[in-house]
């Protein structure tokens with residue numbers, strides 16, 4: 209079929225060019241990469257290239273002459289968005305049951321536009337249509353030029369007279385060419401988040417997925433790294449980082465076809481989620497976000513961090529509060545007096561905010577452990593006779609802000625909320641309830657429940673306008689996945705998992721419309737819910753309840769591939785056997801907090817903590833807004849080392865830790881080469897955060913060029929006596 213092609217004036221970085229009468233070529237460009245889509249003789253739009261930008265644009269026309277690795281006749285195809293049931297024989301991105309029951313879809317190129325949002329961002333929209341059913345799939349590619357990031361999603365429009373059912377509705381379908389692909393994905397569990405595994409992909413399909421619902425990333429995040437041709441390296445090689453912005457069930461297929469090309473199909477998990485779409489309705493998929501680097505994973509991470517700070521995380525370039533949390537200091541056992549004393553401790557230590565954790569609420573079924581009270585968000589009168597208002601005032605008097613823990617999506621069966629609204633919980637009508645941490649999930653598909661959850665937060669702020677922080681927890685997975693609300697409305701349960709997440713986002717939208725900037729921490733029994741859609745509403749996330757600092761180095765190391773330090777909350781706790789200095793140094797590589805009993809600190813420890821917070825005030829802008837360079841990989845060495853460099857390359861901070869001292873007396877016998885400095889600038893290197901009565905073994909009177917520090921390097925002299933070393937690197941003019 210011959211289609212009209214539209215000749216687009218080359219709009220900054222994107223062009224749609226008619227090569228010949230029959231062929232339309234669409235390019236999406238970022239600083240280092242080009243994606244090229246082209247129609248074939250049947251007007252199917254194919255991905256013919258995704259890789260390094262070519263110097264001569266004219267040669268894009270030659271790409272297809274070089275490809276001999278597809279078998280269109282056998283249904284092995286490089287479709288931009290693979291439909292099923294017609295000519296495609298591979299894993300589909302889109303599977304529809306049409307209004308008449310037919311299960312086949314074909315997608316033909318219809319039109320495309322590009323819209324410049326600003327100097328850096330261009331949105332390309334491509335319309336594909338089924339020639340028989342007219343069902344429409346609109347592909348959106350938002351290119352962030354400087355960051356080399358593409359955000360891709362799809363809108364599916366039902367133009368048929370009756371409802372269609374979306375059996376599979378992926379966000380994006382990438383097509384990649386290489387000899388070999390190495391995939392890194394991350395396994396997890398409580399306290400064991402983000403454990404990487406890297407494998408060479410073999411023919412067939414490897415799937416990353418979650419069916420857990422609410423605490424969806426407990427076992428696995430929707431986040432991965434692909435290395436082309438060889439296992440991933442920090443500063444070399446082609447690396448793609450990908451992540452799905454969706455706080456619910458996800459599925460990412462990696463299909464290596466018989467020509468060894470890779471198709472990545474990322475989206476909402478269709479498991480138990482066949483989604484009926486009424487006539488004329490549009491289904492918008494979540495965003496799949498990816499970046500391609502040709503200089504290893506280090507650059508890929510820096511690009512993603514820059515993108516996330518500037519375009520995604522709430523207040524990503526703004527300020528953050530250091531805090532003292534009482535969870536591990538008291539668990540559920542506290543009262544007004546104890547808390548006001550803790551405010552004083554927090555002030556003495558020097559943090560900005562006190563965060564009151566779980567256990568402050570519920571009266572009929574007091575929240576004295578995790579078996580009762582969840583859902584009854586009234587102050588517990590026994591523990592807090594004068595209410596939150598009093599606590600906030602006391603905190604203010606002490607000179608510290610006050611924040612609070614909430615878990616508003618959940619309920620204990622032993623609660624007044626459950627007694628009043630048994631139909632608000634997820635429950636299988638004919639089966640016994642299953643509990644996760646003694647609790648049930650509320651049915652956020654129900655607008656009344658959405659109102660209630662919004663109301664919990666709104667009520668708190670209306671009553672206590674000075675409330676300065678919220679930790680939003682979510683401790684249960686979705687057992688009993690059945691919505692009474694959908695059933696009552698005569699709607700399919702296939703909608704449930706999707707409507708839950710949409711309900712959650714709608715609540716968060718309302719909260720942010722009214723309270724745009726109050727910092728909120730995204731927590732889910734540790735890192736059970738960490739994704740870039742939720743982070744539109746949250747300023748930061750809690751990576752793991754595991755704060756044992758050696759473990760934490762690895763956990764933070766892995767998160768650091770995808771999420772910037774400003775959003776990564778790290779607390780100093782009493783986990784493990786490492787000294788306070790080690791624990792504090794590790795927590796400083798992100799957004800610093802404490803969860804310790806300050807009065808248990810001896811004089812030297814308290815002085816150290818106070819000084820560390822002072823140092824952090826000076827360093828935080830480098831850590832939060834600077835570029836991060838991973839220097840020494842703790843998986844391969846006895847030492848972990850990484851640094852942050854500010855935008856002007858005039859200030860940097862380097863963190864070094866001993867992670868294994870089994871054999872080496874001197875863990876850093878050689879200097880460590882720094883990265884990201886200006887070779888022509890001169891720098892002074894100084895050790896900070898020293899514990900009382902410890903002198904640095906380093907000579908801080910020396911001046912080095914950036915060239916020297918990056919070529920020869922600098923030895924922080926980490927060893928079994930100096931297990932944690934922080935260095936500041938400051939330009940000398």
Ligand code: DGJ
Nearest residue numbers: 535565566681733734753
């Ligand atoms: C799980 C969180 O990860 C912890 O930090 C703490 O807030 C508890 N929930 C409270 O129940």
